[in-house]
Amino acid sequence: NAGVTQTPKFQVLKTGQSMTLQCAQDMNHNSMYWYRQDPGMGLRLIYYSASEGTTDKGEVPNGYNVSRLNKREFSLRLESAAPSQTSVYFCASSHRGNTEAFFGQGTRLTVV
């Protein structure tokens, strides 16, 4: 069972570079999420998609864009990376917004 798959697992960017984090789930879930986790801050929601075709901002959306490509895939894009975006990024999915979520293994991003 693949569950939630994120790529890449590690990435180093220079300030100003762009990149897209990919996420795919094979559980036929409706809802998908992007979180970032920083020391002392816990998991903070960046964007979420309650269903295919919809996306909504979370707690910390600035500097990010998302695309719900289809029911399986939800990507996160950094248009112009900044050192403040150095973090661990987790993608997650759930059947609905009020059911348990399952997480990918995370992407460790460093912006220098």
Next chain:
Amino acid sequence: RKEVEQDPGPFNVPEGATVAFNCTYSNSASQSFFWYRQDCRKEPKLLMSVYSSGNEDGRFTAQLNRASQYISLLIRDSKLSDSATYLCVVNNGGSQGNLIFGKGTKLSVKP
């Protein structure tokens, strides 16, 4: 007030001890509640859902008090392998909403 607040920790306990974690939430309309476990440098994993009537899974017991907007997790007979960070999670916005995570409480179980 933060949406989900947890005991700051860390909790350092000997093997075999009983330890309790508490969590409060601010949104009275929240419908679903969970405890997750996160090991160092790993993704969070569901430990258990929390039901209004309270629920137990082996050594773990979760309780929900909707009137006080309070959730708890009790771990009995702690094992070394229970060492992790425990995250309190609350639904925000119903079936079209999302999950809000507390900052977590770190547990270290010592021999």
